[in-house]
Amino acid sequence: MSEVRPMTEVRPILELENVTMTFGGLRAVDGLSLTVFEGEIVGLIGPNGAGKTTVFNCVTQFYKQYEGLIRLTKDDGAVDLRDVPVTQVVRHGITRTFQNLDLVPDLSIEDNVLVGAHTRFQTGVLSHLLRTPRARSEEKEMRDRAGEVLDFLGIAHLKDLYVAGQPYGILKKVEIARSLMAEPRLIILDEPAAGLNDQETKALDALIYQIRERYRTTVLLIEHNMALVMNVCDRVCAINFGRFLAMGAPVTIQRNPQVQEAYLGKDEHL
Amino acid sequence: MNRRLTAQPCGTSILAAIGRRPLLQFALLAAALLVIAVLPHLGLMRFSTMSIYAYTAIYTVVALGMNILLGFSGLISLGTAGFIGAGALGMGVFLRMGLPFEAAALVVLAISGSVGALIGLFSLKVESIYLAIATLFVGEILRQVYTSVPIFGGEFIRIGAVRLFGVFELNQILQVERSILYAVIVGILFISMVLMHHLVKSRTGRALMAMSRSEHAAQAMGVSLLKYRLIAFVTATLYATAGGILYALYFQSAPTRAWTLNVSLLVIAMVVVGGFKSIVGTFLGAIIIYGLPNLLLKDLLGDISYVFSGALIILVILFYPRGFVYVGHDLRRVVSTLRARARRAP
Numbered sequence: 173m174s175e176v177r178p179m180t181e182v183r184p185i186l187e188l189e190n191v192t193m194t195f196g197g198l199r200a201v202d203g204l205s206l207t208v209f210e211g212e213i214v215g216l217i218g219p220n221g222a223g224k225t226t227v228f229n230c231v232t233q234f235y236k237q238y239e240g241l242i243r244l245t246k247d248d249g250a251v252d253l254r255d256v257p258v259t260q261v262v263r264h265g266i267t268r269t270f271q272n273l274d275l276v277p278d279l280s281i282e283d284n285v286l287v288g289a290h291t292r293f294q295t296g297v298l299s300h301l302l303r304t305p306r307a308r309s310e311e312k313e314m315r316d317r318a319g320e321v322l323d324f325l326g327i328a329h330l331k332d333l334y335v336a337g338q339p340y341g342i343l344k345k346v347e348i349a350r351s352l353m354a355e356p357r358l359i360i361l362d363e364p365a366a367g368l369n370d371q372e373t374k375a376l377d378a379l380i381y382q383i384r385e386r387y388r389t390t391v392l393l394i395e396h397n398m399a400l401v402m403n404v405c406d407r408v409c410a411i412n413f414g415r416f417l418a419m420g421a422p423v424t425i426q427r428n429p430q431v432q433e434a435y436l437g438k439d440e441h442l
Numbered sequence: 443m444n445r446r447l448t449a450q451p452c453g454t455s456i457l458a459a460i461g462r463r464p465l466l467q468f469a470l471l472a473a474a475l476l477v478i479a480v481l482p483h484l485g486l487m488r489f490s491t492m493s494i495y496a497y498t499a500i501y502t503v504v505a506l507g508m509n510i511l512l513g514f515s516g517l518i519s520l521g522t523a524g525f526i527g528a529g530a531l532g533m534g535v536f537l538r539m540g541l542p543f544e545a546a547a548l549v550v551l552a553i554s555g556s557v558g559a560l561i562g563l564f565s566l567k568v569e570s571i572y573l574a575i576a577t578l579f580v581g582e583i584l585r586q587v588y589t590s591v592p593i594f595g596g597e598f599i600r601i602g603a604v605r606l607f608g609v610f611e612l613n614q615i616l617q618v619e620r621s622i623l624y625a626v627i628v629g630i631l632f633i634s635m636v637l638m639h640h641l642v643k644s645r646t647g648r649a650l651m652a653m654s655r656s657e658h659a660a661q662a663m664g665v666s667l668l669k670y671r672l673i674a675f676v677t678a679t680l681y682a683t684a685g686g687i688l689y690a691l692y693f694q695s696a697p698t699r700a701w702t703l704n705v706s707l708l709v710i711a712m713v714v715v716g717g718f719k720s721i722v723g724t725f726l727g728a729i730i731i732y733g734l735p736n737l738l739l740k741d742l743l744g745d746i747s748y749v750f751s752g753a754l755i756i757l758v759i760l761f762y763p764r765g766f767v768y769v770g771h772d773l774r775r776v777v778s779t780l781r782a783r784a785r786r787a788p
Contacts, residue, residue: 275659
């Protein structure tokens with residue numbers, strides 16, 4: 173069990189204030205407030221349909237029609253993410269993975285990872301067409317970086333293989349590698365352990381730590397695997413029916429009667 | 443799909459070595475096509491046959507653009523013929539106005555590219571079958587414009603001898619000059635292939651594929667759908683228009699009634715039959731769809747040859763839905779398993 177990490181400088185990176193998202197009559201997220209501090213690993217938990225992925229989609233601006241405020245703090249001030257188009261969110265340092273994997277099946281693993289570096293490129297379509305020396309050196313530089321990231325994740329030897337047909341555990345890593353290529357300050361993982369076997373899930377604990385240490389990122393993750401959440405998260409936020417239940421150290425949340433009830437019904441233990 | 447399928451062909455055979463070097467493939471292909479420029483002068487081929495190869499090369503340029511749309515970007519256009527016509531007829535109009543060939547080509551490409559950009563904008567609003575229908579009508583409108591606006595000369599615009607770089611006057615009636623024109627077209631085909639290869643094996647190509655295959659991830663990684671749909675449509679339009687310009691260059695006359703839906707459909711068939719995302723496959727497609735019926739079957743079978751090419755298309759789609767070029771992949775796999783078996787045998 174991990175301890176709450178001592179924070180030398182406690183600065184919020186992401187703040188949600190009273191965020192509400194409605195689909196037709198359904199309130200998928202209902203007045204949720206939540207602060208994530210820089211360098212933290214925060215878990216967002218809740219039963220199926222609690223609105224966790226909806227929260228992620230609001231933060232990454234795939235949904236724009238939410239009420240309330242989602243604020244990102246950067247070195248040069250705060251940004252209201254609502255003003256940021258969905259394709260610009262990554263330029264503000266937020267990247268994400270997808271619950272159901274969203275990769276290009278007919279590109280190699282390396283090329284898929286390079287898609288994550290899209291905003292890191294300086295050269296445009298004309299220099300690509302003519303393959304100018306600059307485009308060439310930039311491409312090589314990015315491939316080297318992709319190689320490092322793949323190496324870090326232990327899948328560098330697979331880089332030339334097509335994504336189609338690869339096992340789930342590998343694809344999950346490709347998604348993480350792709351997000352890391354964007355040099356994020358905040359990385360959002362949507363159920364990183366879903367579909368992994370026990371061994372892979374155990375390795376994921378260490379990996380998430382290493383991602384924070386090596387790439388100096390804050391991590392926000394949704395997860396159903398309680399062991400993983402308890403092991404890696406500094407703090408956990410529990411929601412149910414889109415509403416805030418509790419937030420705190422994993423142990424506190426685990427023992428919270430409201431959380432236990434939401435997951436298992438009354439009079440049972442998590 | 444084979445789990446161990448790599449993006450690069452591996453092995454040590456000559457074929458695998460060529461397979462790893464796309465630029466070498468394009469060069470070999472261009473060299474083979476250039477040989478054809480000489481054959482009629484040696485009495486080994488009719489000049490009309492060389493024209494069929496020229497037309498195949500022109501079709502390949504157009505189909506390369508279609509492959510950017512269909513193969514890489516998951517978009518479709520049924521208006522291709524309209525843009526080939528824009529290239530050919532536009533050249534006719536501007537050459538008659540006295541513009542030098544190269545200047546006329548640039549103007550035509552700029553106009554066509556702008557219209558392509560408009561369609562790209564439009565494609566953000568409409569998807570798949572609706573996009574097909576919308577572009578179908580863009581093509582039909584263009585065709586109507588060509589046949590009814592007097593500037594296009596009614597039946598056709600006669601262009602006559604063309605002066606390249608202000609110096610080389612080439613007239614397709616003269617046999618030697620026709621061969622030179624043919625060689626120029628093959629050269630531009632080669633350049634088109636190289637440029638397309640550069641484009642698709644870059645950040646731009648990856649963004650196009652991500653846009654069509656993993657739209658949400660593409661957006662999360664910063665790929666603007668608007669920008670890359672524009673890039674896809676403008677590139678495809680420019681390739682189609684370049685095909686039309688080559689047509690004007692080689693045939694030195696531009697018909698107004700030829701740019702029908704049938705032509706657009708043939709171009710799509712070339713991509714589907716030849717190979718999605720494959721540059722060499724696109725040429726194969728042009729050979730199968732246009733070249734073969736006109737070169738071989740027509741002499742043997744007359745008009746019924748189109749029935750056979752139709753049947754061929756259906757066969758390819760049934761057994762090689764990704765395109766004929768992938769027959770090579772399968773052959774390689776069969777050969778390597780046979781070899782492995784032979785080694786294991788005592």
